[in-house]
Amino acid sequence: MEFLIEMSGIHKSFSSVQVLKNAAFQLKPGEIHALMGENGAGKSTLMKILTGIYKADSGSVKVKGRDVMFADPKEAEDHGVAIIHQELNIIPKLSVSENMFLGRQLTYGKTGIVRDKEMKRKTREYLQRLGVELDPEAAADTLSIGQQQMIEIAKALSKNAEVLIMDEPTAALTDREIEALFKMMDQLRREGVGIVYISHRMEEIFQMCDRISVLRDGAFLGTEKTADTKVEHIVRLMVGREIGERYPERSSKIGAERLRVENLSDGRKLSGISFSAAAGEIVGIAGLMGAGRTEIVRMLFGADKKKKGKIYMDGREVAITNPSQAIEAGIVFVTEDRKHQGLVLGMSVRENLSLTNYKRIASAGVISAKKDYELSDKMIKRFNIRTHDPEQTVKSLSGGNQQKVAIGKWLGELPKVFIMDEPTRGVDVGAKKEIYSMMNELSEQGVTVIMVSSDLPEVLGVSDRVIVIHEGRISSILDKAQMNQEAIMLAATGGSSNGH
Template sequence: MEQSIIRIEGIKKSFGPVEVLKGVDFDLRTGEVHALMGENGAGKSTLIKVLTGIHPRNSGEIYIRGESKTYTNPKQAEKDGIAVIHQELNIIPTLTVAQNMFLGKELKYGRTGILRSKEMKQKTIEYLDKLGVYIDPDQEAGELSVGKQQMIEIARAIATDAEVLIMDEPTAALTDKEIEALFKVIDSLKKQGVGIVYISHRMEEIFKICDRITVLRDGEYVETRDASTTDLNEIVKMMVGRDLGEQFPHRVRSEGEVLLQVKDISAPGYFENISFDVARGEILGVAGLMGAGRTEIMESLFGARKFKGGEVRLDGNPLKIKHPADAINKGIGLITEDRKGKGLVLNQTIRENMALTNLPHVSQNKIIQKKREQELVDRLMKRLNVKATGPEQTVGSLSGGNQQKVVIGKWLGIQPKLLILDEPTRGVDIGSKKEIYHIMNELTSFGVAIIMISSELPEVLGMSDRILVIHEGKVGALLNRDEADQEKIMHAATGGE
């Protein structure tokens, strides 16, 4: 039998009265990619944080190379050869790419404290080159896209020459090209004997690169299978405890009159002469490569970014939006792709976050009416099936999928006419994805128009009535659902005629 680098036995972890891990077992062998799977809230990230000393365990044992270990901070785990790429980016936005890459591990001239800046910049370029990307080492990290920030995190972890690499949703913000480069690096690391723990909700990735799969459900160990002896349906059933049926719910197109008309709007450097419309009850999917300008177009319509020229009409009337507050007052909501940075106040409660966009509905004479607020939040939590101890739980302590449900809840409360969803299921498990799809269908049945940006082509094809493809800031194609396929979308997204 191959040697286990990591062996975890009977780990239990509680936060107050809530038991998050209930005697979990897991092991990792040298030179394997072992998938750790489960719905949001199943305990995957908590297990990794217990392993690496971020959270103390209540009971159970952790063995590294056969030796019992208890880490009290991640630095100790790192010294033992365990590197982690967390789902939450640990980039400091005001530092440069190179400064982030070597944070806490700066190269210096002897004991002088003088930094070897030129060498660190060169090594930064080399580490990123292994992932097939070039990013200026002098650029401030905060100016980069989420995808590029993710590449810095991955490169930083690979640079440690670790024996164990833990990847928590590493591809969530990456382009197909970047994912392909990452998989090549993973294959190379495997050949060097590195053990990789891989957490992802993208099923196609799991079966493409993983050797074994361990499933957790509600904090409990379910089963470990060889990837070659199982399939998607079996894994999903282990994750959710039931068959989910079709991945995408049946969609009945129920569109009415045109709600939003966009004609020839531009923002120099981002997009040019963009025109499209969306009808009541329609889902307009927006596809394109990362950096094509999809997000910038939608932020402009929401008042979070300025555009020039052209015309935007809502219900046939000219739409003048200078600030997001104007958009909200007109019944337009935007679910941002960066839920942690722009969509939520992480240190506030579910109640406070959900009420934030709904203050006019829960206030009287500018004073919040607690009863109204509580009724609104209770209704939204129930409708969205938010798994939490209650409305007073801080949003930062929720799983990724439940955080996304809180973001959606914020905007459902305003009863929107138009809802813009930017990567609505990024980092969300397969069960929660289906719940979000049902909510989208339900909203359109009441006449709400939805614009959905997604980098997952099966999602675009499975949920859209029409598909707008953006290529380098311009409209590449507008396809009806019945004529669209992945090949046509990618052809238009890459500049094909």
């Protein structure tokens, strides 16, 4: 048997839109195989067909040489094929171990009596294999997204699959968690497990994967050995053209002070947070995962309560104790967790785009349907949001396109301060560049952009200044001349470089 998985001639349409056209994919035992392509290329859909979540319109799927077409994920698992989804499937109110064993609880024989202790023990064991210490009894919604992701990964591992599909597993993980995951993947590879690895992070792909397959617009373009190819070649295959520099050229026109925060603290993690940002400036916020970056911007937006401190806009103190006051003051915020905070997934692209733009499209409280349509059409074109119809639900967009909606929905009316938390997470190379261009465009129009990011090259590529956070405090503020990878890492790990 040469292949664990062989998919060929796969066609799939949703309503009348063809999403996969003659797609193919092959996986060998003991390889980590990257599946790449732009947002909306069809990667997740192809893997959902493999695991029985969607049904292909036509085509063939073979597992270990045998023709199959799984009816549901359970059947796929019974045949040794498990998937870790791009969007988390954690149930917030259940505990860690309840989530781990959801739908397959351990019982004493057929008695139906749940082996609670055993499940907790196993949960702890699998998490420990990934280097994660978590209380099996903790409610899932008290955990960070990264920790929730680790539960999903541990859950898939506990199924002892021969084929493991990972759909953007590292998007929300810390460097340490990623390292543990990669070790685990290496071990599985040695054991002969085949891993399908979907990611937009080139560095990870070239570090971990043996082969790379590329999809473009739902069609299979080819498979390359990682050792014999280059990043540029893969990018060209994915987007069908050269995209040039990763970070668009930018002439910053920095204006007067726009935002100033003084001595902000939340009485828990954060203290003494003071900085300012000017009109037209792009300020990066860097730091290790858990340092308090998200907490700072949430407090600025009034999403979390501040204990102490003052916020000034254009020199005047503003009271911000909730998000509506922040929006009123001209501050908008795109969160890192688009599933839970940024978007209403069950509503259409148009509705999501107009949700926060209502001021623009409503007169005297009545929403004008015509303006609503015009505005959403404009946004869809401007950000190249891949949707076949503005009425399509956001839930059915690809991950990266959901992110574009999350950003676009704030831009009906220009804000004064635009805060983005991990804006390019899960976004493909081309769309990343579109988001950077959009940030530049905003800053050129005088908007202050504050970007939290874990991607150091990105922080360096787009920011005018970088604020580095370490354990709830500002450890350094670096201007353009001082900004480099080493200086940021040093400050992020507690070493100070400019005595701040």
